[in-house]
Amino acid sequence: KNEVEQSPQNLTAQEGEFITINCSYSVGISALHWLQQHPGGGIVSLFMLSSGKKKHGRLIATINIQEKHSSLHITASHPRDSAVYICAVRGATNKLIFGTGTLLAVQP
Amino acid sequence: DTEVTQTPKHLVMGMTNKKSLKCEQHMGHRAMYWYKQKAKKPPELMFVYSYEKLSINESVPSRFSPECPNSSLLNLHLHALQPEDSALYLCASSQVNRVDEKLFFGSGTQLSVL
Numbered sequence: 028k029n030e031v032e033q034s035p036q037n038l039t040a041q042e043g044e045f046i047t048i049n050c051s052y053s054v055g056i057s058a059l060h061w062l063q064q065h066p067g068g069g070i071v072s073l074f075m076l077s078s079g080k081k082k083h084g085r086l087i088a089t090i091n092i093q094e095k096h097s098s099l100h101i102t103a104s105h106p107r108d109s110a111v112y113i114c115a116v117r118g119a120t121n122k123l124i125f126g127t128g129t130l131l132a133v134q135p
Numbered sequence: 136d137t138e139v140t141q142t143p144k145h146l147v148m149g150m151t152n153k154k155s156l157k158c159e160q161h162m163g164h165r166a167m168y169w170y171k172q173k174a175k176k177p178p179e180l181m182f183v184y185s186y187e188k189l190s191i192n193e194s195v196p197s198r199f200s201p202e203c204p205n206s207s208l209l210n211l212h213l214h215a216l217q218p219e220d221s222a223l224y225l226c227a228s229s230q231v232n233r234v235d236e237k238l239f240f241g242s243g244t245q246l247s248v249l
Contacts, residue, residue: 069242125177
């Protein structure tokens, strides 16, 4: 079992839909990152959380430390949101542990 | 400037070639990282430099040789690679190598070894 699990692995949505991607982890962490990667491309850091909730534009990230769970929400989704979304945690070893990613396709 | 710039974007090399990947940032970050990513897999950490000194080597084969000539530049020298080394190589940086620091990633070098 991976230390960082994401669900769903694949997600197809219609433009305008509200999207939720979930991340559960089994290790103690100091910070959790949500990353976005377009096909064949580099990675963009969306959020870094250690508690609570953060919002940036149409993106919202929440974390529940007690439950070891985080969610990434996209409101009013758009085709340009189509990408792989990766949850990664940084724990005692100070190394990033990556989830396997969620492939999101938003159709017009 | 909040960019991490990687060159080249694409590289094709033979198994006997010697090539180098370059990564540059001008954010004043003192921690820089090399990651390797195979298709449809998460990135795997290769090396970490902290204040221009190698602090982590994740048991990477010696055919990969990192170099940090100054605080803005990180190189990855490649020699006698194998076809299974074909992957996307990502560079990242952060202010320092600390758990609460945000990472900034480059767009990667897509490497093909023939």
